[in-house]
Amino acid sequence: MTEQEYIQRAEALKPRLYRAALLYLGGEAPAVDAVDEAVYRGLLHYKKLRQPEFFDTWLTRILLNACNTELRRRRRELAVAELPETAAEEFDALPLREAIRRLPGELRAVVVLRYFQGLTLAETARALGLPPGTVSTRQRRALALLRLELTEED
Amino acid sequence: MDRTEEYTALLRDLEELPPALAGTVGRAKAKRRRLRLRRCLAPAGSAAAVFAAFVLAVNLWTPFALACGRVPILKELAAAVAFSPSLKTAVEHDYVQYIGQSRTDNGITVNLEYLIPDRGQLLFFVTVTGPEEMTHVMVHPTCTDGEGNKLEGYSASSQSIEPGVLSNAFSLTASRPDAVLPQVLHLTCQVSWRSGLREPDAVVEFAFPLDTALSSQGEIIEVGQWLELDGNRIYVDTLELYPAHARLLLEEDPDNAETLGGLDFYLTDGLGNRYEDGSASGTVSWGASYWFESPFFSPSREFTLHITGVEWLEKGREYLPVDLNTGEALAEPPEGISVSARREGNGTVSVAFYGPQSPGADETHYLFYQICPMSYRAPDGTNVDSLGMSHYDADALWWGTPDEQPLPEGYFIEEHSFSNYPWDTIEMGLCFTRRTYLQAPLALAIP
Structure with missing residues (x-):
């Protein structure tokens, strides 16, 4: 996968990533931050993705990691009990x-x-x-x- | 509205995307550029590193208090501090001095927008704009008081920032507890974005009164307890809580066989909130003080310290001799760490440490740690300067050279380079000789 291909696919997936992050984190700003972080991490690692057909699930998984990190880090502010x-x-x-x-x-x-x-x-x-x-x-x-x-x- | 209708309405609501999402890829590319820059250049201390972390000593002169009203908090600032729970909380409590000054030189405009001050550090938030081809920029401050005297007792550090984005471009950190701030702070800022130039791309100056009503706040909690930690004894002296950061002060039993090289820990309060080690300014420790996210604004004062890991440096093993001809260590390296060295054709010598990243690292979370503190000695005992040091993850050591060798998954490399080094051996300073990760954190209740 080339960088251009990565960017095109990340751009296409971005709205769906945002929706998932918004439901996870509950706010627009942290959701945008989480998408930013996921796209950034993906940019660093897309060359290691051996099966491009799993791009969506791969980037989604990175997003979930970013959301979970954010939830742990902002536990005080979010404080939403399950x-x-x-x-x-x-x-x-x-x-x-x-x-x-x-x-x-x-x-x-x-x-x-x-x-x-x-x-x-x-x-x-x-x-x-x-x-x-x-x-x-x-x-x-x-x-x-x-x-x-x-x-x-x- | 039943649940199915709610679901349909929620899907519709979620179709609306915020404008900020449009810049995601651009921000990712800019962040990657900064990462590459950090990887390529040496940290503080290397004279060759124009764009590396920049440290200079500055003086403090006259103490002064200045009342300051509440400041308008922009959404931009909230976004700029979102990465740090301490700063975010400080901003939410209006713990910000608004400066709002703009200066232009040579086509580059620096907007000095906000200052988040506390007793231990001043964090400056800046926006820089300039030529279109400027992809990153650094602002190096020189600080004086109102009478032109250089400040003492503080050091300044800068980081590469993205043009047009409000960022913590530089910080001043107190290096001693009695450091005080002047009434008026003068900043002469050298702005650089093109590497390799002797002169900065622009120089701008700012002067503004400091709100010492903000920077004087802080609270010291005496702990005074000894801890048996991994075979050594540590004295937990005090907690210093400031609005934008906090410090844990430790002392060591002089009879310990090892000195404390580093500490991984977190603090919890009586409400279950957790405060991680490290700080927004990037400072992890300073002398015997370990920095962490601040519980200053927490209503609880029932704290528990949880130690999760520790680094020890065995006394007498502070330096590791390395044979530059064979590339091998001439003494036992730190536990779990390997060493290699090679001479380049151009006279450059490189020494690499490599080992596993810290637990919890994965392909999207690098967890490097410092192995050599950039102190080196030649066989005649003289100190040696390096060209720089870098950390990176890699599949192979000495990649692309005849000495290339594969590395296990999850390893990282710490590489030090030296120019025209004439000796056959070098002594590399060590941060630790062993690291311990505590499966069950050691907890200490702080009254």
Whole structure:
């Protein structure tokens, strides 16, 4: 992959990366920062990407690392507590956007990638480094908590 | 609205993209340019490094207090400090002096916008604009008081910044606790963007009163506890908390077999907030003080210190002799570290240390550490100057030369270069002889 190809593909993926970061981090500025960081790290390492067909999941994975780093670093400011899976009533009472942010981390990642970044189940599994079956299970649990009726194909 | 309708509406909301996203690739390229620059050039101390971290001693003269109103906080400044929890919190508390001065010379304009001061450091936020081909720029300040006297007790450091972007271009750091600030600070700034020039591209001057009401704030917490740490004894003396950074002051038992080379740690407060080591100005330690993100604005004063790693330097092993003909170390190198050396055709000698990056490193997070503190001795005991030092990750050592050899995944190289070095051996200073990572952090409650 040439640098020009990397830039073109990163530019094309950028809106989806931003949407995922926004849901993860909850604010425009930190989301832009996370996308910036992901695109920068990708720029440093695109030559090491052996299978360009996995570009989207590769850069998404870098973005998730950036988001998680940001969450750890800004724990004080963000201070959004995750709710346990038993807190069904609390999830019901929250607007969808807030409910997603307060999902347990492993469920939130699946929902964001599948239903807001538009990755397939297989791509989500690759981006998260999980077996597809695990992603499918987490997806069902997350959708149930959010009371969202979306199929696996959505 | 049911959940499905909410989902549809949320998807629609998310279609709107912020204008700032348009510059992502440009910012990534600029950041990469700065990284390359840092890799290529030596850090502070190398006279040859025009664009490297720049250190100069400056004097302090008269103490003064100046009342200052609240300043307009621009979104730009919030973005410029977003990388640092301490600075971000300081800005949120209006802990900023607005300067707002602009000077132009030779087609280059320097806007000195903001200062974040505290007792230990002054961080200057600047925007520089100039010729279109200027891709990065450094601003080197010389500081004097109102009467033209050079300041003492502070050192200045600069970093390469991107033109047109508000950035912490340079900082002044107190090198002793009794350093005081003058009433009025004069800055003569040399602005350089073209490497290899003897003269700066522009010189601009600023003068402004310092808001010492801000810079005088701070709090000292006495700790006074001994710690058994990895076979040695350490005395935790005090915590110094300032609005924009904090310091942990340690002392060592003189009977220890090893001296403390470095410390990895974090602090937590009673609310569960975590403050990492290191600081926004890049200072990690200064003498016996270790810098960390500041809990100054936290309402809690119940702190716990968590030590996660430590570097030790065995007494008597402060230098490692290296044979420049065979390329091999003539004594035991630091634990886990290998050494190699080679002579270039042009008379340059290079010595490389290589070893695994710190735990937690991956292909997108480099975790290098310093092995040699840039102190070197010739066989006759005289000090040696280097051309510079650089850290980088690489798949191979001496890449592209007949001596090329592959390196394991996750390794990094620390390379030192010397010009026209006549001897067959060199003694390389060491920062440590062993490093320990504590699986379970050592916790110390601070009353």
